[in-house]
Amino acid sequence: xxxxxxxxxxxxxxxxxxxxxxxxxxxxxxxxxxxxxxxxxxxxxxxxxxxxxxxxxxxxxxxxxxxxxxxxxxxxxxxxxxxxxxxxxxxxxxxxxxxxxxxxxxxxxxxxxxxxxxxxxxxxxxxxxxxxxxxxxxxxxxxxxxxxxxxxxxxxxxxxxxxxxxxxxxxxxxxxxxxxxxxxxxxxxxxxxxxxxxxxxxxxxxxxxxxxxxxxxxxxxxxxxxxxxxxxxxxxxxxxxxxxxxxxxxxxxxxxxxxxxxxxxxxxxxxxxxxxxxxxxxxxxxxxxxxxxxxxxxxxxxxxxxxxxxxxxxxxxxxxxxxxxxxxxxxxxxxxxxxxxxxxxxxxxxxxxxxxxxxxxxxxxxxxxxxxxxxxxxxxxxxxxxxxxxxxxxxxxxxxxxxxxxxxxxxxxxxxxxxxxxxxxxxxxxxxxxxxxxxxxxxxxxxxxxxxxxxxxxxxxxxxxxxxxxxxxxxxxxxxxxxxxxxxxxxxxxxxxxxxxxxxxxxxxxxxxxxxxxxxxxxxxxxxxxxx
Ligand code: G3H
Numbered sequence: 001x002x003x004x005x006x007x008x009x010x011x012x013x014x015x016x017x018x019x020x021x022x023x024x025x026x027x028x029x030x031x032x033x034x035x036x037x038x039x040x041x042x043x044x045x046x047x048x049x050x051x052x053x054x055x056x057x058x059x060x061x062x063x064x065x066x067x068x069x070x071x072x073x074x075x076x077x078x079x080x081x082x083x084x085x086x087x088x089x090x091x092x093x094x095x096x097x098x099x100x101x102x103x104x105x106x107x108x109x110x111x112x113x114x115x116x117x118x119x120x121x122x123x124x125x126x127x128x129x130x131x132x133x134x135x136x137x138x139x140x141x142x143x144x145x146x147x148x149x150x151x152x153x154x155x156x157x158x159x160x161x162x163x164x165x166x167x168x169x170x171x172x173x174x175x176x177x178x179x180x181x182x183x184x185x186x187x188x189x190x191x192x193x194x195x196x197x198x199x200x201x202x203x204x205x206x207x208x209x210x211x212x213x214x215x216x217x218x219x220x221x222x223x224x225x226x227x228x229x230x231x232x233x234x235x236x237x238x239x240x241x242x243x244x245x246x247x248x249x250x251x252x253x254x255x256x257x258x259x260x261x262x263x264x265x266x267x268x269x270x271x272x273x274x275x276x277x278x279x280x281x282x283x284x285x286x287x288x289x290x291x292x293x294x295x296x297x298x299x300x301x302x303x304x305x306x307x308x309x310x311x312x313x314x315x316x317x318x319x320x321x322x323x324x325x326x327x328x329x330x331x332x333x334x335x336x337x338x339x340x341x342x343x344x345x346x347x348x349x350x351x352x353x354x355x356x357x358x359x360x361x362x363x364x365x366x367x368x369x370x371x372x373x374x375x376x377x378x379x380x381x382x383x384x385x386x387x388x389x390x391x392x393x394x395x396x397x398x399x400x401x402x403x404x405x406x407x408x409x410x411x412x413x414x415x416x417x418x419x420x421x422x423x424x425x426x427x428x429x430x431x432x433x434x435x436x437x438x439x440x441x442x443x444x445x446x447x448x449x450x451x452x453x454x455x456x457x458x459x460x461x462x463x464x465x466x467x468x469x470x471x472x473x474x475x476x477x478x479x480x481x482x483x484x485x486x487x488x489x490x491x492x493x494x495x496x497x498x499x500x501x502x503x504x505x506x507x508x509x510x511x512x513x514x515x516x517x518x519x520x521x522x523x524x525x526x527x528x529x530x531x532x
Pocket of ligand 1 (some may be wrong): 183184188313314315316471472473474
């Protein structure tokens with residue numbers, strides 16, 4: 001298929017067709033699935049269709065466009081459900097909260113086909129990647145449950161030091177505002193929401209700009225499995241909805257996967273900054289460093305996959321490649337050959353790798369990056385590189401790139417791969433230490449002597465050093481974190497439970513009265529906190 005033909009045709013498999021636009025008229029707030037009759041915002045697919053001789057992103061539905069009043073209603077509902085820590089949900093036994101999440105997970109499984117289909121349409125994710133996103137999320141929920149059970153059992157211990165007994169557990173923080181990104185609108189959402197909920201917080205959730213309709217099939221499960229007001233959804237412009245909520249000072253945790261500028265602006269709106277805990281996964285400019293003695297085929301394979309999986313729209317993507325000058329020509333030749341094997345097409349096509357992009361402005365932005373680099377001496381070294389038609393952009397591999405070019409510093413978050421050569425290892429190392437970002441790096445080498453000092457220096461600049469492997473978040477049990485403008489707080493199955501809770505203890509001075517009280521509380525399960 002030629003790039004010119006990457007738009008809707010009549011060959012959509014039946015199971016993936018959207019025959020009528022999905023107009024979402026419902027929203028979950030304060031335990032009710034309400035009907036929306038106000039303003040709406042149209043939802044367009046990442047995929048284009050021919051209309052009046054033009055290619056346009058296909059209209060697939062609409063969502064509510066809420067205002068300040070609705071945002072404050074969501075906040076009130078979440079605050080009431082938390083009820084100053086005395087609400088049903090924050091006071092509930094951990095086992096009971098776990099049960100609710102298990103029920104939710106069961107109901108969620110029933111929505112798999114619908115959610116996967118909408119992931120494909122709304123953000124252009126391939127069928128395989130969409131299935132992976134769904135299944136990985138279910139696994140994340142199960143792993144979170146197991147981790148919390150273990151944590152809870154360990155926290156049952158009664159400590160005794162210097163004449164004071166204590167039981168130390170983790171307690172919720174309050175109202176959590178969750179803002180998710182479009183590239184993993186299901187997985188990243190749940191990697192925030194599930195740990196926030198299971199630890200006893202109440203939540204307000206605003207989906208990203210794209211990937212919204214796919215959450216609608218889950219509203220019933222949220223309503224059925226959680227007490228009133230524990231989960232509240234709002235839809236619309238971030239500025240309109242988030243600003244008034246933050247200004248009240250009633251949000252206790254801001255959980256956001258997105259961009260550092262947005263995160264800083266939102267955080268700055270809170271009048272009591274010390275009350276606000278931040279859980280941020282932000283942008284990155286992960287580098288690959290390819291040393292002369294590496295397994296070149298492996299390095300190329302990992303760098304292609306690392307930079308172009310889901311069209312480069314991963315915060316963990318390799319976003320710049322430094323190759324030693326002695327092997328750069330061979331690396332480039334193999335790299336472009338490998339890129340040319342990537343299949344492009346529509347998300348439901350078998351084994352497709354490259355798909356249309358959901359952000360309407362992205363093709364123009366990528367073109368600007370490419371033009372800027374070319375005007376400063378870079379060349380597009382792969383056939384068809386940068387060719388774009390409507391929402392589809394064929395990957396552009398740029399070489400040589402240098403510090404004067406925007407693509408050298410900006411997170412492109414799309415299918416543009418800048419390659420640069422180096423002679424002295426300090427060139428990539430200085431790039432990383434001078435960068436505003438500090439998420440991950442990939443090192444490619446077979447030489448332990450060369451690797452060891454690089455590892456030892458780089459672990460102090462980024463949070464994950466990948467050896468002969470692409471950068472990635474998973475497995476989700478490992479810490480996902482970053483330095484500088486790449487993250488605040490740590491996410492992983494275990495760390496997220498800690499990020500959304502605080503160690504809190506009940507202490508007893510040793511003595512007849514207290515020993516009796518403590519024994520009574522432990523023997524007769526009256527408290528949900530102090531117990532065996
Ligand atoms: O965009 C950030 C995602 O969490 C990346 O996850 O590395 O597993 O694709 P991934």
